[in-house]
Amino acid sequence: MENPPAIQATDLRKTFRDFWRRPRVEAVRGISFAVPAGQVFGLLGPNGSGKSTTIKMILGLLFPTAGRLDVLGDAPRAVAVKSRIGYLPEESYLYPHLTPAETLAFYARLFRLPRAVARDRIEQLLEMIGLAHARNRPVGEFSKGMARRIGLAQALLNDPDLVILDEPTAGLDPQGTRQVKDLILALAARGKTVLLTSHLLADVEDVCAQVAILFNGRLLAQGTLDALLAQKDKTTLTFPTPADPATLRQVLAAARAALGADPDVDHPRQALEPFFLHVVATAARDGAASGAVPAAPLAPFLQK
Amino acid sequence: MGGAVQFRAIARLAALEAIRRPVFLLVSLSVLVGIVALPLLLNYTLGDSARMVRDSALALYFAGGLLLAAHAAGEALARELRRGTAAAVLAKPVSRATFFLAKTAGVAGALFLYSLAAWAAALLAARAGADDLRLDWAAEGPALLAVTLAPAVAGAWNHRTGRPFASAAFFLLLAFLLAALAVAAFFPTPLERLAFPANFAWPLLGVGLLLYFALGMAVALAAALATRLPVTPVLLLCAGLFLFGLMADYFLGPHLADSCAARAAYALLPNVQAFWLLDALDGGAHVPADYLAAAAAYAAAWAAAALALGCASFRRLEIAG
Numbered sequence: 001m002e003n004p005p006a007i008q009a010t011d012l013r014k015t016f017r018d019f020w021r022r023p024r025v026e027a028v029r030g031i032s033f034a035v036p037a038g039q040v041f042g043l044l045g046p047n048g049s050g051k052s053t054t055i056k057m058i059l060g061l062l063f064p065t066a067g068r069l070d071v072l073g074d075a076p077r078a079v080a081v082k083s084r085i086g087y088l089p090e091e092s093y094l095y096p097h098l099t100p101a102e103t104l105a106f107y108a109r110l111f112r113l114p115r116a117v118a119r120d121r122i123e124q125l126l127e128m129i130g131l132a133h134a135r136n137r138p139v140g141e142f143s144k145g146m147a148r149r150i151g152l153a154q155a156l157l158n159d160p161d162l163v164i165l166d167e168p169t170a171g172l173d174p175q176g177t178r179q180v181k182d183l184i185l186a187l188a189a190r191g192k193t194v195l196l197t198s199h200l201l202a203d204v205e206d207v208c209a210q211v212a213i214l215f216n217g218r219l220l221a222q223g224t225l226d227a228l229l230a231q232k233d234k235t236t237l238t239f240p241t242p243a244d245p246a247t248l249r250q251v252l253a254a255a256r257a258a259l260g261a262d263p264d265v266d267h268p269r270q271a272l273e274p275f276f277l278h279v280v281a282t283a284a285r286d287g288a289a290s291g292a293v294p295a296a297p298l299a300p301f302l303q304k
Numbered sequence: 305m306g307g308a309v310q311f312r313a314i315a316r317l318a319a320l321e322a323i324r325r326p327v328f329l330l331v332s333l334s335v336l337v338g339i340v341a342l343p344l345l346l347n348y349t350l351g352d353s354a355r356m357v358r359d360s361a362l363a364l365y366f367a368g369g370l371l372l373a374a375h376a377a378g379e380a381l382a383r384e385l386r387r388g389t390a391a392a393v394l395a396k397p398v399s400r401a402t403f404f405l406a407k408t409a410g411v412a413g414a415l416f417l418y419s420l421a422a423w424a425a426a427l428l429a430a431r432a433g434a435d436d437l438r439l440d441w442a443a444e445g446p447a448l449l450a451v452t453l454a455p456a457v458a459g460a461w462n463h464r465t466g467r468p469f470a471s472a473a474f475f476l477l478l479a480f481l482l483a484a485l486a487v488a489a490f491f492p493t494p495l496e497r498l499a500f501p502a503n504f505a506w507p508l509l510g511v512g513l514l515l516y517f518a519l520g521m522a523v524a525l526a527a528a529l530a531t532r533l534p535v536t537p538v539l540l541l542c543a544g545l546f547l548f549g550l551m552a553d554y555f556l557g558p559h560l561a562d563s564c565a566a567r568a569a570y571a572l573l574p575n576v577q578a579f580w581l582l583d584a585l586d587g588g589a590h591v592p593a594d595y596l597a598a599a600a601a602y603a604a605a606w607a608a609a610a611l612a613l614g615c616a617s618f619r620r621l622e623i624a625g
């Protein structure tokens with residue numbers, strides 16, 4: 001028996017109305033999808049396609065106009081189920097006068113974490129997001145990336161089974177982005193379900209097992225990345241570049257003879273991200289870092 | 305109970321947020337400076353200055369409080385909804401009712417602190433202006449010092465630490481006014497040589513408490529309205545309704561016998577008149593305890609009804625943040 005899906009949406013619709021109850025925007029127009037438990041699921045789409053609206057319905061903040069929605073086997077508006085969910089909202093969501101430690105302590109109380117547990121987790125999370133040194137500054141002064149990291153910490157305080165991240169990498173620098181992606185993969189490796197939205201395709205490609213593509217409130221495609229992207233009718237072959245150009249010509253001639261078609265020849269290119277990270281990491285090792293401190297991959301309490 | 309932990313956390317933050325808003329400091333500072341300045345303005349001018357100082361101080365307190373109640377309660381919800389913090393909080397295992405009630409309680413708490421400061425200022429001003437021809441500087445001096453020193457010290461602290469100025473100034477105002485009260489308590493009044501506790505007009509506190517009950521009703525109403533309306537209409541509706549409630553006897557009284565609508569309006573309107581007992585102070589007597597209890601019960605029932613409506617409305621509100 002397979003696990004039931006963490007989230008199941010059936011013919012979900014949302015029409016925003018104005019003050020006079022007149023329909024104004026059809027933000028979501030009948031979408032159905034299932035987020036399998038223990039997987040990373042990406043909701044992809046351009047701005048305004050209805051991603052955030054869908055997520056807010058999953059959290060019970062917005063109410064669907066029609067359709068069914070099951071979240072961890074419960075209705076989205078059930079209060080108790082929220083203690084198993086972590087949510088990173090899309091935009092500003094922090095009390096500007098609180099410090100990171102105060103912010104996390106506030107949310108810990110909302111999760112009713114025992115005091116000692118809360119203190120422990122807050123320490124670990126501040127360490128993990130690399131903001132332990134800024135713990136006593138009001139978050140209103142923070143850059144967007146720093147605020148985003150606190151949002152992330154806040155979403156993980158309760159060690160959630162289902163993590164919902166709305167544009168998690170928006171506003172982060174490449175290291176921050178990489179860290180978030182590693183974090184998502186680490187969470188998934190521990191059997192957690194992650195639902196994330198993004199319009200940054202490279203980010204989604206790196207972490208998601210399954211994606212759904214949303215446009216104008218409709219689902220255009222969904223499935224596993226392998227199923228959607230693999231070109232089964234083509235094959236790539238990679239081998240060390242021969243010292244003698246003649247060898248290569250020989251190989252190509254053999255391929256042409258066997259396949260009856262000219263193969264494409266090219267040098268594989270390293271992706272920019274690992275290259276960039278490598279360059280920066282090398283520089284950081286030589287000199288003192290001044291910006292965000294590179295942080296631990298996953299807080300210990302999340303690894304248990 | 306876990307719900308109590310959440311309630312306290314949200315209420316405490318709501319109170320702090322309200323106090324940190326510059327408007328809060330602006331209004332409370334104006335009211336407190338106004339109250340403290342009353343003896344300077346009114347003494348030596350007409351007879352009966354004692355009564356005028358006392359009545360004006362309470363009127364200032366109530367008007368400022370009404371403004372703060374409506375504004376703070378409106379902002380507590382409207383701003384959180386706009387800023388997205390409400391979405392973040394309600395994505396946690398926090399029920400809508402807990403959120404709404406805790407926010408309202410927090411604003412009522414902030415207003416209580418404002419009331420403490422205003423009552424202290426009113427006691428000091430009433431004592432300083434008790435005599436038509438002579439200022440009691442043992443009360444007026446510390447009071448003036450408190451309201452001028454607090455913003456200055458808060459400014460210096462803000463300059464040094466960068467922490468919010470508005471809340472620091474407010475808390476210092478409160479602390480300094482209470483300290484001024486303590487200082488004044490040591491000195492007997494200049495004419496009759498009355499010593500503590502007779503050197504203050506304590507019955508004033510009873511009327512102040514009654515007015516605070518009315519402000520509590522205003523907070524509840526404003527919070528309920530704020531689930532559907534932006535801050536400005538909340539402010540106008542709330543202030544309008546309470547001022548009308550103050551004059552309800554005058555407008556509706558003559559029609560109560562023959563008009564159902566008038567009777568209904570009279571029953572539903574906040575009966576602010578019941579809390580406006582300034583004339584009772586003339587005899588120097590305390591407000592009777594059973595009157596206080598009855599007024600508290602009325603205010604609680606009225607506020608509970610407003611909060612129930614607000615809760616129901618908030619439960620069905622979509623958090624678009």
Ligand SMILES: Nc1ncnc2c1ncn2[C@@H]1O[C@H](COP(=O)(O)OP(=O)(O)O)[C@@H](O)[C@H]1O
Binds near residue numbers: 026047
């Ligand atoms: N509160 C709202 N009221 C009216 N329209 C809204 C509201 N929120 C979102 N919309 C509209 O719904 C559509 C989808 O928005 P959204 O879900 O935020 O998109 P995405 O997150 O994919 O960028 C947009 O056209 C947006 O303008």
Ligand SMILES: [Mg+2]
Binds near residue numbers: 052166
């Ligand atoms: Mg969005």
